Amino acid sequence: MEKAAVIYGSHYGTTKQYAEWIAESLEVPVFEASKVSKKQLQEFEMIIFGGGLYASGIKGFKLLKEHSGKNLVLFTVGLADPQTTDYRPILTQNLSQQQLQNAKIFHLRGGIDYGQLSKIHRGMMAFKKKDAEKKREPSEEDRQFLATYNQQIDFTHRQAIEPLVDHVKKELKIHV
């Protein structure tokens, strides 16, 4: 059995970038979620799964639908600032009770280039903008979303993976 694998779901590459940095730091293989079968997951002692946040979903996470959450490290990648974001709604919507209890979860900040978005994603963001503008008391997340709407921003930075990498090294007792 191999120690660990990093698996990711990414539309525009920021989650993929984090997944590759993590895999490189831990010296473990990295796979795109759509190219891995549930059976293949059993070859690894630990799964480190990264998924981009898309409205109420975590891209690619359905691959782990039946996973117990034991030896699972999940990292989400979103535009919102992890310091001021409440992730409970998105987590309870996507993870089972068992996964919520067992998995170790990290939140990383990605980026966006509105010029690169698909038509559907552009439409979804336009809808979210209208919704945020209508709010009498917008949250910090809403304010930041509106301030960066239609721009190109990249918050990805390699140092952000360090707490996750340290956690995995400790769990697997590896020294790389």
Ligand SMILES: Cc1cc2nc3c(=O)[nH]c(=O)nc-3n(C[C@H](O)[C@H](O)[C@H](O)COP(=O)(O)O)c2cc1C
């Ligand atoms: C349609 C759409 C919905 C999004 N929803 C969220 C969200 O709910 N929370 C968040 O933090 N970021 C959200 N984002 C931003 C993405 O999570 C961010 O761009 C992330 O870096 C994308 O990962 P990827 O490059 O791996 O696809 C959304 C982006 C799009 C286009």
